Amino acid sequence: MKRWQKIAARVSGSVLVVLFVGLMVVSRSQALDLITHPIGEREAIDQTPADFGLAYEDVSVTTPDGLNLVGWYLPSKNGAAIMAQHGYKGDRRGLLDEAAMLNENGYGVLLTTVRAHDLSDGEVISFGLNEMQDLEAWYQFLLTRSEVDPGRIGILGNSLGGSLVIQYAAQNGNIQATVAHSAFSSLDDTVATSIKYFTGLPAFPFAPAIVLWAEQEVGFDSSEVSAKAWIGGLSPRPVFLLQGGADTAISPESGQLLYDAAGEPKELWYEPELGHVAFYTELPEQFEDRVVGFFDRYLLGD
Template identity: 50%
Template sequence: MDLRRSQTHQNARWKSVGLRLQRRDLLFAMSRWPKLFSIVLLALITLGAGVILQISSQNADLLIHRIPPPEGLKDAAATVGLDYEDVALTTGDGLRLAAWYIPSQNGAAIIAQHGYHASRDEMINEAQMLARHGYGVLMFDARAHGYSDGDLITFGLKEIADTRAAIDYLLTRPDVDAGRIGALGNSQGAVTLILATAQYPEIKALVGDSPYAALQDEIATGVKAFTGLSPFPFAPLIQFFAERKAGFTADSVAPIHHIAQIAPRPVFLMQGGADSLIPIDSGRRLYDAAGEPKALWFDPALGHVQFDTARADEYERRVVEFFNAYLLGEGE
């Protein structure tokens, strides 16, 4: 009896010791969970941040480097029946630009400059319209676009040299009066032309459809439009990588700081109130900053670069009257 009672007591003691050990191990493990959770969370955050940075860097490359020319570009002008010449322009920094030129019938010629990630065929509608009224038209692929040389896109900054090459070409043409050179641009092309016209007095009249007032203003919407990524957190990160890869800052592309230098040469701006790519006050801000003579066509129903298609008849009337007045001296 005493032996059985002693054995039972001993078993109870060991059981009690075992329970205490289990409880201690459990408490020890529980005390480590916050630390383990923090380590796992930090690892996940680090991994996620690394992925975001990699995506941002890759998309910065996509935004600042050339894309392949669109299919059918070489034959686009011939397809619509334009009477044109294949020509090549050479920039001051040694790039060859592929171009089409429609000879002038009235002594005046227009430099037609396409927008971002487009090519010279974007300007065919405008070229047909101007040619009907006797204007010569020079359309070219900007650097790093279409079939032109170059790999880096600078959103209007270095593209000024492309416009200079276009001016120099027109000055060699016997059909063009050197005092009757105008310019018409869409989006980034309009931005480039504002910067170039402020610098080069050879351009006597400028039409700009949907230019941004400053590159910094449209980075968030541009990132969303051209990459499909959310502006947060990607826009500032893509800007960070793009500026370092391209060697310039967004602040250096701000036509609003230069447009006043164009006066007393005339400027005609267009801005759509349904533009989802640039701030809809861009046209008004540029107009307010410009000197006289100037004009602004604001249509609340139109999106980015839609005037020549959605308002084709009025677009033709307004643009042709503008160039006729300031390049041909009609109606002044």
């Protein structure tokens, strides 16, 4: 009997080792897929502001570490400008509707890209660690525009872009107003939801293992790129958060977590039936009224 118990124990141990190795192999593969975005895997840019009847310029900047980033600029008519940052593995087209809306209300709009996205250089996504250089390069571009008042610059972002703009505005005190749409509060807060959405794998046991591999491959700690940790630094400048309760790409609790961590003035627009980055699509008139109203109030003094 003892002999069979020993054999069973050895077999069980071997099975556990195989399962663990399999978990690590799959998790590393998925982590690499999540953090890399080669140019050959990106979609063609088949739409421009011209399709909306808008005047625009093709623009580019170089980051401090030598990467070339591309964007579009819609000139300002009221002295104020908004930096608009797309989401995870997206591109400039992702905010064209919102950019058109803002520009029609007089705002200059700089449709920014970050490394490893669109037609910009780079292949590794670091969730904010290196992307802060990118947003700073775009901010410096706006300072060269004679029609833009440096004291009237705001920022808007969707999804990952929402998390990035919170991190960036917290580090640049000259950003006067921030709008974050479906921004995740932190990688740790959203990992269970997001891993299932982006990979199809169950959160347990893969989510923590994938995050660990991503941290190792990029060379960062997830706490360094936590919008929830940074958002308090925006105060006394305002932040407007938009979150849908039916979001399946990030944790739908993200909006409330960010709101609770933010200082005043702050606003949270929560719609329980809306999914990820769905406010403009589903509620365009309310979106225009509330988002433009927010920027008018804090950038124009209206």
